[in-house]
Amino acid sequence: MKITKLTTYRLPPRWMLLKIETDEGVVGWGEPVIEGRARTVETAVQEFAPFLIGQDPARINDLWQVMYRGSFYRGGAILMSAIAGIDQALWDIKGKLLGVPVYELLGGLVRDRMKTYSWVGGDRPADVIADIRRLRAGGFDTFKMNGTEEFGIIDSAAAVDSAVARIAEIRAAFGNEIEFGIDFHGRVAAPMAKVLLRALEPYRPLFVEEPVLAEQAEHYPRLAESTSIPLAAGERMYSRFEFKRVFEQGGIAIVQPDLSHAGGITECVKIAAMAEAYDVALAPHCPLGPVALAACLAVDFVSHNAVLQEQSMGIHYNKGGELLDYVLNKDDFHIEGGYISPLPKPGLGIVIDEARVIEASRNAPDWRNPLWRHADGSVAEW
Ligand SMILES: O=C(O)C(=O)C[C@@H](O)[C@H](O)CO
């Protein structure tokens, strides 16, 4: 079998799908994208096409190594997202060819269902209580929200109190009937992370995500020493070679590689195994589309240390497109009581609605994240 064509489709709300065709008619789908840089990743995917066309899609490991090691400059968000989407599509092809789900190719299920959570509150996490009530009615009991709005390198007691008050309100409303992660989203710098973690401690969040920016990873061990709250990170780390330093230095209790940013299934299943060796939990990052989620689940269902799966249904970013818009069978992702079942179909386990994808790609918006500024006019982390 040989790869014959790569076609990319940029789609609302801010996603991109990749279709890889072969000379035997088997087609694989991937989701190579960096939110806000879809066109850049699209170019990176198309730069790999001349090498990939004519290759045997079954040789996933060799194709991955060539895409990673074959270019002198390697790694980073753009290249690892391009490789991720291509890798996902290759696993989809292999599973379809052999008539089995990808998790069977990776050794079979370690669990019968995967716990997931829902985002609440949006970019400026004001009233999350109503969101939580609505989603609890749908069976979710685990949530994630942003912890702050713009936050200074050094900020006021009032800013800390405002962030904490919202969390206190949630615990007051729901007690221990729900769990929630708090995403600092890289908005909090090291000096204030310790202050905020200390202030949030009484409300026992399930985890705090990106307590500082990934480029400040050396702070993780010290921050972990300062709090009992489990720290989580990983959406802005793009390969084993970035995660290994985090494992070695300690401090992160939950790693969150993104299956569409960190080299795909081939790379993330290795990151998951490294995490297990360090007694670190896995909770793949996935604010993206259906192929990215299906790829996450392929890794979740073969990883003993997988504990939580992010999914984007109803997430505040999904303006103009939703998770199930581009799959033919809306029951592909069967969520019951906050748990997702394994996807039983061959390959990644979903059937893409190609007509809908082509239609929606005709005038896909170029999504950009907002540019935030502090009161003094300086750039604020979004
Ligand atoms: O889902 C998360 O945990 C996020 O932090 C959302 C962020 O990754 C946006 O997708 C960036 O555009």
Ligand SMILES: [Mg+2]
């Ligand atoms: Mg996050």
